Amino acid sequence: MSASMGTNSYGKDGIRLVLVRREPRRHELRDLTVGIRLAGDFDRVHTEGDNSAVLPTDTMRSTVYALAQEHLTGCIEDFGVAVARRLLSVTPAASTARVELVEHRWTRSSVAGALHAHAFESGSAERATASVTVDRGGQVDVHSGLDGLSLLKTTDSAFSGFLRDELTVLPETEDRILATEVAADWAHLPGHTPAYDVERAAARRALVETFASHRSRSVQHTLHAMGAALLAACPDAAEVHLRLPNKHHVAVDLQAVGLTNDRAVFVATDRPYGVIEGTVTRG
């Protein structure tokens, strides 16, 4: 029996990069986790054990570190493009290079009311994300995003009028807690290269404000509203993919112990959880 290679790729994940820029008056701090993937014609690597076309994943790691000082001066998207181009240029067999970037948030500490020159604090799970793909023809595809943003509203969320079968026991509700952890990823219109950080701030604001203000009939309903708001706020975005787990909060039955519970006491549950995902596009 013969066996041949279908789609394949290889790379390095979990490259941790911290970059310090020591400006005269204060230090700037960047904290990234980077992943790399190359795809192309690597058939003989697999079938023959011929490594002559393979740039080691260790070199991908070195490339991220080597390019940081010169190219990580602005947004992660631009750094991703530089890394991807470099990897393509030194790997003839690769037809595409993809760079996945995650930026961890630090804020400058305050001391006696003033922002400190070189001390930072964090503790946040919210992260800026980007995915950059460059192909042999020079085509650049940039996705921007964010994840780890937890949102919760205590009212203005209903779920009723849904389809029922004989296994459906869920009661309808006009007033529940709605909670999620947003993962958003948006593609850009051909040829559009916005200031990605400015765009991300506008995107985040649209997501948060829409979640807060929307009178939700379902997570799907809110997803569409959030996606539409993001597209309105980000004119260079072509479409946005949202993944919104439904982090269920169940009102505790206190009647059994002689107490009332008018939407006050809830259990935050981990599993199972609803998963709602979809892409919102223009037009």
Place this chain on the structure above:
Amino acid sequence: MSASMGTNSYGKDGIRLVLVRREPRRHELRDLTVGIRLAGDFDRVHTEGDNSAVLPTDTMRSTVYALAQEHLTGCIEDFGVAVARRLLSVTPAASTARVELVEHRWTRSSVAGALHAHAFESGSAERATASVTVDRGGQVDVHSGLDGLSLLKTTDSAFSGFLRDELTVLPETEDRILATEVAADWAHLPGHTPAYDVERAAARRALVETFASHRSRSVQHTLHAMGAALLAACPDAAEVHLRLPNKHHVAVDLQAVGLTNDRAVFVATDRPYGVIEGTVTRG
């Protein structure tokens, strides 16, 4: 600006099911985590907040539990088909139902040398997996798999003759530790419905034995050999996707402290790690 829905789906993840079958002479134990996704025409749910087409994800959960006694009598693949068919039948708007199944491994405990009737032990991260998709036309697509299988060999693994650029510092090696955690997922030939558990055992054996015996020139090289062996051992499998992280083991430099280290003492590193993935197909 108008915004419309692109691809979307919804469902439930993390449905934990334990099923006990109390046979006269001994109890049988099954332990699954199940995920569900429905996709189809749910546009008005998103854009209008009209829930009339939406089967609640809570009902998906109930469906898994309600069908377990009757349908989880054999392999997880068959149970997945039953759940998917049921969900499609009660949700007219859905065009496809997908069921993701993970089975956690328990082994029967021994007491005084004999297998016990109702006590089990575990501690294993290795799991059987399956993904079943059924569409409105009755088409059934079954993927089988396994994950969490850690493999390590202490020799017969080289990585040399690779591409170098000026950022490449990795030394060539003819003898390194090769370690990975296998995630395998195979599709079936049209119309083929093997005994999935028998097939999975054959697949596992092929993966383990090939990893052990293969003289590896690279992870890619081993990936192809493992995939080819799996296809040879599983005549109903059409192709197999393998994801093989390269869990690097770095020889410790003991020269600095006056000791030799001839491939004896290694650091097992977590991050960064190589990621090699690909699909091996017939022909």
Place this chain on the structure above:
Amino acid sequence: MSASMGTNSYGKDGIRLVLVRREPRRHELRDLTVGIRLAGDFDRVHTEGDNSAVLPTDTMRSTVYALAQEHLTGCIEDFGVAVARRLLSVTPAASTARVELVEHRWTRSSVAGALHAHAFESGSAERATASVTVDRGGQVDVHSGLDGLSLLKTTDSAFSGFLRDELTVLPETEDRILATEVAADWAHLPGHTPAYDVERAAARRALVETFASHRSRSVQHTLHAMGAALLAACPDAAEVHLRLPNKHHVAVDLQAVGLTNDRAVFVATDRPYGVIEGTVTRG
């Protein structure tokens, strides 16, 4: 052979409580994870299987939910005291009840520049913590704390002049990155019952500002300074235990690839990591 019980305790962990207070103008949100432990004379439970002295852990869970509306009106410490007293009062065999509380941080979302009445956002790993123990004599012991607070400074941290043996290869440094994730826990002077939330804010400020301003000779040196500052800022605290993992940042060697790296490019490493812990006391 006879075997008897030594120290033992039992309880419930991972009790997730979300409490919403629906004030006329805006909603207040609390989000806690609670753990309970009872200890006392439970010997016959263990040796005889006599459960008559055992309050079920399910009742501990119910108690947390039942008391929330009336008693979770202020700081978590006061809620912990109420829960502990209740559990002691209904469990004659228990000599002490301990309640461990963790509060997850949410901040009110802004919409169009104004704080929203019922929408919140998070993503923070930083948490307020407390441990309350009440004994049969009515003695109340309250520990307050916080954890998940990541701090990093890019200079003003040295590590030199340390002990060396023939296995020591670490170079001395006068300027390194210092990074940690603070876990702090402070006990109170007998009879002192401060406003625990006000105290926690003062404690946090002392920790953050001291970390930022201190010219560190070692993590131990900074630990002492942080602890002393906390005690100075919190007059009701008797002593503070600090756990400060040393999250190593290693400068990347770029010489091998022909580049300089003057304390700019670092790898943030996960493992192994230093662990420094100690208690700072008054006087």
Place this chain on the structure above:
Amino acid sequence: MSASMGTNSYGKDGIRLVLVRREPRRHELRDLTVGIRLAGDFDRVHTEGDNSAVLPTDTMRSTVYALAQEHLTGCIEDFGVAVARRLLSVTPAASTARVELVEHRWTRSSVAGALHAHAFESGSAERATASVTVDRGGQVDVHSGLDGLSLLKTTDSAFSGFLRDELTVLPETEDRILATEVAADWAHLPGHTPAYDVERAAARRALVETFASHRSRSVQHTLHAMGAALLAACPDAAEVHLRLPNKHHVAVDLQAVGLTNDRAVFVATDRPYGVIEGTVTRG
């Protein structure tokens, strides 16, 4: 205000060691995670920033690697003693050195029915553990243990006759699933130095067999029986500490959907969970 140091210690966690012994006929593999703590008179390190007494934690790491070839030839306890003694000998300020060891389990792969010379497989969360403390007077205290061992029985477990208050809603049961993940840690009688690996195998067997065979009235009841059995099987053990989380399995209410569920279909829940821990001693 003056502040002084109370109890303190420092060390290194997460030291990952893989050791390969290349015997002529087959390779032996060891896979450990090691943690170190030194305690003693380190006051001036904290208060003055005087590092002259501090052996760097980086050297602790080096020590683990440097001693592995010579001293990791048998059980992890003996290796721990060697590491602890070495660290004490080179650190005059330390009064005690503690070494925590965890061994990850690998099993030799089979190929064509024969055990392979150099290929291994894993996927197990069960681990052998040990904690070794050596003091300046040469006193050696060895604890042995294991963790990550999941046990489940489908019958012979009751929980009834317990204490009730007005918040107690839990129904009594004479037949439930009992599931736990064992963490066991046993101390040794003064002067006793058994073959620790042989002892651990006997301990494990006692734990597993007792869990299986015991007619459980509560987790506490089973904990005592397991502890007593371990002490009977391990004559050199002085006492054993057991931590047995109660991993609740809740029978699904299928009546609401018109089905019966006679102890067949269960939800395995994550949180909250019961925690039962205690020490069983001789006599």
